[in-house]
Amino acid sequence: MYLSIVNKSKFGVLVLFIALGIFLQCSSTKNTSNPKEKTEKLLEKELTKNNVHNAFLSVYSPSQSIDWSFAGGAFANGEQINLENPFITASIGKTFTATAIAILAEQGDLKFNDPISLHLPDSLMHHLHIFNGVNYSCQITIAHLLQHTSGLPDYFEGTTTDGSENVMELLFSEPDKFWNPVETIEFSKTKMQPLFVPGNGYNYTDTEYILLGLIIEKISGLSLQQFFKEHFFKPLNMKHTSMHLRSEPIEKTLKLSETFAGDIEVSTFTSLSADWAGGGLVSTSSDLIKFQHALFSGKIISEETLETMQNWVPETRGMEYGFGLRKVTFKKLFPTLPDLSVIGHSGSTGSFMFYCPELDVYLTGTLNQTDKVKESVVLMAKVLSLIKKDTESQI
Numbered sequence: 001m002y003l004s005i006v007n008k009s010k011f012g013v014l015v016l017f018i019a020l021g022i023f024l025q026c027s028s029t030k031n032t033s034n035p036k037e038k039t040e041k042l043l044e045k046e047l048t049k050n051n052v053h054n055a056f057l058s059v060y061s062p063s064q065s066i067d068w069s070f071a072g073g074a075f076a077n078g079e080q081i082n083l084e085n086p087f088i089t090a091s092i093g094k095t096f097t098a099t100a101i102a103i104l105a106e107q108g109d110l111k112f113n114d115p116i117s118l119h120l121p122d123s124l125m126h127h128l129h130i131f132n133g134v135n136y137s138c139q140i141t142i143a144h145l146l147q148h149t150s151g152l153p154d155y156f157e158g159t160t161t162d163g164s165e166n167v168m169e170l171l172f173s174e175p176d177k178f179w180n181p182v183e184t185i186e187f188s189k190t191k192m193q194p195l196f197v198p199g200n201g202y203n204y205t206d207t208e209y210i211l212l213g214l215i216i217e218k219i220s221g222l223s224l225q226q227f228f229k230e231h232f233f234k235p236l237n238m239k240h241t242s243m244h245l246r247s248e249p250i251e252k253t254l255k256l257s258e259t260f261a262g263d264i265e266v267s268t269f270t271s272l273s274a275d276w277a278g279g280g281l282v283s284t285s286s287d288l289i290k291f292q293h294a295l296f297s298g299k300i301i302s303e304e305t306l307e308t309m310q311n312w313v314p315e316t317r318g319m320e321y322g323f324g325l326r327k328v329t330f331k332k333l334f335p336t337l338p339d340l341s342v343i344g345h346s347g348s349t350g351s352f353m354f355y356c357p358e359l360d361v362y363l364t365g366t367l368n369q370t371d372k373v374k375e376s377v378v379l380m381a382k383v384l385s386l387i388k389k390d391t392e393s394q395i
Contacts, residue, residue, distance in 0.1 A: 034390075035386045035387055035390045036066075036068050038386050039057070039059060039068060039070070039383050039386060040068075040070050042379060042382050042383065043055055043057050043070045043072060043379070044072060046367060046372075046375060046379060047072045047073055049372070049375065051260060051262065051263065051369050051371055051372070052073070052367050052368075052369050052372055052375075053073050053074070053076075053258060053260060053368065053369070054071070054072065054073030054074065054075075054081045054085075054257050054258065054368050055071070055072055055073055055365065055366065055367050055368065056069075056070070056071045056081075056083070056085075056087060056257075056284070056285045056364075056365040056366050056368075057069070057070045057071075057285060057363070057364075057365035057379070057383075058070075058285035058286050058288070058289050058362075058363070058364045058365060059361065059362070059363055059383060059387075060289045060293065060361070060362040061359065061360050061361045061362065061387070062293070062360070063360045064359070064360065064361070064387070064391065066361065066387070069083055069285060069286055070083075071083045071085070071285075073368075075257075075258055076258060076265065081257060082254055083284065083285070083286065084240060084253065084254045084284060085254045085255065085256070085257040085284070086240050086241070086242075086249070086253055086254070086256055086257065086282045086283055086284050086287075087256070087257045087259065087282065087283070087284070087349075087351065087366045087368055088244060088256070088259050088267060088272070088281075088282055088347075088349055088351070088366075088368075089279065089281045089282065089283050089288065089347055089349075089351050089353070089366070090275075090279045090346075090347020090348050090349045090351050091206075091278060091279040091345055091346065091347040091348065091351075092279065092281065092283075092288065092344075092345045092346070092347050092351055092352070092353045093209075093275070093277065093278060093279040093280055093281040094209055094277075094278055094279060094324045094345055095291075095292075095295075095324045095325060095344065095345045095353065096228060096232060096281060096291070096324075097209050097212050097213055097216070097224075097277045097278070097324060098146050098212070098309060098323045098324020098325070099232075099295060099300060099301065099309075099324065100216050100224075100227055100228065100231065101142060101146065101212055101215070101216065101323070101324075102301045102305050102306075102308075102309060102323070103231060103300070103301060104216065104219055104220065105305065106301060106302065106305055109219045109220075110142060110215070110219060111142070112141070112142050112143045112146070112308065112323070113141050113142070113143055114141060114142050115138055115139070115140065115141055116140050116141065116142055116144075116145065116211060116215065117137065117138045117140075119142075119215045119218055119219060120211065120214060120215060120218065124182065124185060124211075124214070125137050125138070127189055128140070128152070128185075128189060129150070129151060129152060129194045129198065130193075130194065131151060131193075131194045131195075131196065131197060136151070136194070136197055136198050139197075139198045139199075140152070140198045141198070141199075142212070142215065143323070144198050144199060144208070145208035145209070145211055145212050146208070146212065146309075146322075146323035146324055147202075147311075147313055147321055147322065147323060148202055148203055148204045148205060148208060148321060149198065149199055149200075149201065149202055149203075149313065150198050150205075150208055151194045151195050151196040151197060151198050151200065151201060151203065152188065152194055152195075152203075152205055152207045152208055153188050153192035153193060153194055153195060153203075153205060153207060154188075154192075154203065154204065154205035154206060154207055155167045155184050155185075155187045155188040155191075155192065155205075155206065155207050155210075155274075156168045156205075156206050156274070156275075158188070158192045158205070159192070160191040160192055161191060161192060161193055162191065164191065166191075166192075167179075167184065167187060167274050170271065170274075171266075171269060171271040171272065171274060172264070172269075172271075174271055175266075175268075175269040175270065175271050176269075176270050176271070177270060177271045177273075178245070178270050178271075178273045179271065179273045179274040179276075180273075181210050181213060181214055181276050181277070182214070184206075184207070184210050184274055184276075185207065185210055185211065185214075188207045202313060202314070202315060202321070204315075204321075206275055206278035206279070208278075209277045209278035209279075210276060210277055210278060212277055213276055213277025213278075214277075216277075223246075224243065224276070224277055225242070225243035225246050225247040226247075228243065228281075229247070229250070231300075232291060232300070233249075233250055234250065236287075236290045236291060236294050236299075237290065238250070238283065238287040238290055238291060239251040239253075239287070240253045240254075240283065240284045240287050241281060241282065241283040241284070241287045241288075242281070242282050242283075243276075243280055243281060243282075244272060244273070244280050244281065244282045245270065245272065245273045245280075246273070246276075246280070249282075256282060257368060258368065259349050259368045259369075260368060260369045260370070260371075261369075261370045261371075262370070262371055279347060285364040285365045285366075286364075288353045288364035289362050289364050291353075292344060292353050292354075292355055292362050292364065293355075293362055296343075296355050296357075296362075308323070309322050309323040309324065309325055310322045310323075310325060310327070310343065311323070312327055317332065317333065318330070318332035318333035319333075324345065325343055325344065325345065326343070326344065326345055326346065327341060327342070327343045328341060328342050328343075328354075329341045330342075330381065337381070338381075338384065338385055338388055339358070340356055340358050340359065340384055340388065341356065341357065341358065342354035342355065342356050342363070342380065342384075343355050343357065346373070346376070347366070348370050348373060349366055349367075349368055349369065349370055350366050350367030350368060350369050350370065350372040350373050350375065350376040351365070351366035351367075351368075351376070352364065352365060352366070352376050352380060354380060356384055359384060359387055359388060359391065361384060361387055363380050363383060363384070365379075367379075
């Protein structure tokens with residue numbers, strides 16, 4: 001979700017080529033003595049860039065004894081940013097929703113290949129997917145939704161059939177509007193057209209993740225925010241994480257950091273409620289580390305289920321998409337880049353939550369600026385390169 005000024009793919013290939021290409025020229029920081037200091041300098045440099053008002057970064061590796069967290073910048077009123085100021089995580093929330101579905105699968109409450117019609121009411125399924133005059137609604141599976149292969153349109157940034165505003169545009173024209181999940185599905189059904197037959201293509205869309213959220217609520221009997229709290233926030237001690245505009249964190253938390261779309265501060269918009277299961281979380285970089293580490297170390301779901309979530313389909317060059325997870329292989333993007341990959345998710349606010357298996361390194365954070373998605377990619381690549389070089393120098 002949220003206020004993307006780039007293509008809805010969020011990590012579009014052009015962004016990555018530009019970002020990772022120029023990374024080669026600036027992957028080292030002069031006059032610093034260790035990777036931690038160099039990493040802090042990298043974040044400080046981001047804060048000098050136009051329209052970056054605040055930024056957060058956490059780096060964690062249990063095998064390399066790395067546990068770094070940095071924050072910088074200030075609110076518009078001059079108050080300094082703190083590591084415990086949460087931020088809007090945007091589409092990182094898709095990994096939480098997909099993991100919730102995986103939990104229900106392990107409990108035997110659903111199967112990834114179930115038709116979604118088994119778990120959603122007829123009123124919602126009615127005319128959900130009409131393509132070239134044929135109703136494919138009942139052919140959509142949960143896996144299709146998880147992997148963006150259903151063919152459903154994207155209510156956020158898709159084109160409306162009547163030329164009216166999509167929901168992304170409505171966020172700005174109606175900032176005080178509160179959206180409920182079913183309302184967004186009805187918007188896509190009445191205002192947009194599907195793009196292809198289920199399973200016959202790839203189209204990144206938040207519409208699918210709203211449907212997944214509704215499935216989670218139907219099967220569990222809990223609200224989505226309560227499900228997340230019981231299965232993620234409480235057991236992992238993610239005390240500063242909540243569903244934006246819908247719940248409160250476990251413990252008293254500092255105020256939400258400011259997020260910008262260009263020159264416009266948007267974190268106060270009630271219309272951000274439009275995303276929900278596709279990216280409606282508020283968190284801190286340290287809380288996101290807790291979740292990502294637990295996911296990849298078998299504390300939430302089994303290794304077998306995690307492997308299933310990594311059943312990749314091509315997204316664009318160098319990128320693949322699984323079940324709420326994106327894999328970026330740097331060397332496929334640019335042959336002179338390090339032979340490293342990252343698995344996780346990004347958001348259009350410049351947020352990121354990734355794991356590098358080759359280095360056993362977790363990276364989370366945000367630049368809190370939709371204009372700086374490219375820069376967030378550069379930042380991750382530089383940090384990983386620093387750690388790789390440091391590791392190799394010790395061998």
